[in-house]
Amino acid sequence: MMATCDSIQNHKPTRSGTSDVTHCADLALSITPPRTPTAAASAAHKLYSQIRHIHTSLATLPSLAPGEQINELLTRLVNLCIVPYGVDFTADFLAIPGVAALCDTLRPLCSAAEGELENYWALQILRDARTQANQQCEPSALLRSFPYHQNYLDLSRLECCTLDAFLPHAPRNVAFIGSGPLPLTSLCMLDRYPQVAVHNIDRDSSALQVSQELCQQLGHGARMSFVCEDITRPSTNGTDWLSFEVVFLAALVGTDTESKMSILTSLAGKLRPGSLVVARSAWGLRTVLYPSLELSANIEDTGLEVLVEVHPWTKVVNSIVVFRVKER
Template sequence: MSSAATLPAPSSLPPPARAVATPTAAPTSTPTTAITASILRIYAVFQRSPSLGPSPSVNAAFSELVSLCIRPYDSATAAAILEDRRVRAIANALRAKCSEGEFLLEAWWANRILAEEGRGEEAWTSLRAFPYYQNYMDLSRLELSALAAVHPAPIGSLAFIGSGPLPLTSICLSTLLSPPPRRIHNIDMSPQAISVSRSLCARLGGAAARLSFECADAKEVALEEFDVVVLAGLVGGSANEKREILRSVVRRCGNGALLMLRSAHGVRRLLYQEVELAELQALGLDVLLVVHPWNEVVNSVVVCRVRERGRL
């Protein structure tokens, strides 16, 4: 879930660029050695940065890291990168840096749109300029396709846990779902994130204005009424934390509800915590579908069904 970091005020910083520079390896370096060195160098940039909010150096570092992690590596190369002792030593801390940076980027952008004071289509135009807007649309389409494969019926209600200050997934779903669900509910533990995202959606109007919001801990929120519950990739910074959150969420879902989890595969696991599929059965879930993208969509999609309580 999003951290409770202080939301940055809009500034004159330019929008984060999506273009990345491909690092050049020394002639004697193997591809794996060059990639590992780049990951360690980027992590050092994060450590030296006084803030992981948008800035030219931080933007360039995050863009390069994402570009490195989403390359279509073969299994041997991916394993060599992830099992490097230096990479293993920083993996959890690197994911934490990514979580903080993503939160600050989204907060900065949401505050920028609010500061512009545009409404309706003008606000939508500003939102579509967000550098990863298309990535969110592509991920939302992928997730809806996965849901349709196991649940070929309209979605009546959906809860998104870990919506953050810029609830792009819910905004995308509000425009893509047809017929529109009676409720798309956003949950985050940060009061600031909820306040900013509620104001932003009111400014956007249309389908976004119908989204609802709640400031709550994922382990305590009531979820029985929802047909589909989505757990954001940043919810649970470690494997143990994600497992405990999942355990609580499953207990609070209704029998037969669909739980959609964002996971990661291959080197993308340096960006987001992987969901351990083998543990889901013991938590009361039946895994129905797993999708691993190989394009610019970073997250894997895991669709599960909550078993009836008598079968747990």
């Protein structure tokens, strides 16, 4: 090292005009050690490893139906994703190579598991309702047996409180797209708005059959209607879209921003001006579980205007975006 320093002090220009000083500087740059990862970056990589391990475990299960192992895996996954991480940490996590691909394969597993979970509990509650048909039993008591009942209540409360700021009066006619076999949001609407009627739309006929029978058994058949329809295709079921004051779009209707925007554009053309559309989305680490609806200036081309976007910091997983159909 001393010899090198001496040569630097007594350098002479080389034939090409460069000096030993330049050579030593280049050498120093070439052996500069890599930057030490920050604590946040290290924590983000640790979280990535945990989520990847859960994904691997879920992907190798013979079934995604409720059970001890899958329940434990999904609970761990949700708890990891709903932590209120800071902006920098979230950016570090989402920038990790492989995260985007991991999310693309993990979300369909979560979606399928959610469908299995709702179907399992819808059938269980339906059996309990039949058994206790001649007894004094509140429907809400049966619904509370669903493990995530409180989450649905909290999400519905968030949606309704947000909606009330933009509605001149309580809605009387609401549609819910993607209602599934256990239409808890629709049932929450009935409790929140005594005069409302809810039209449940799903492309899965078996899910609709279970949910319709369940609602009738619970005594809510008069204010609930059901139709099997794929809203990504031209309507053939005679749904009166102009009658709805509010339309809800479930989180799993549309797998990405592009497909969600296509659905929203279609809805804007069917609904009357002034109607509201509530689309569920996700933000931050919650996008590991659900697809996000990314808003941009292109929203003006859909025939909708954005009224508000709400991101929860509680155990509620979904964000919500409220749109209004513009005048045509």
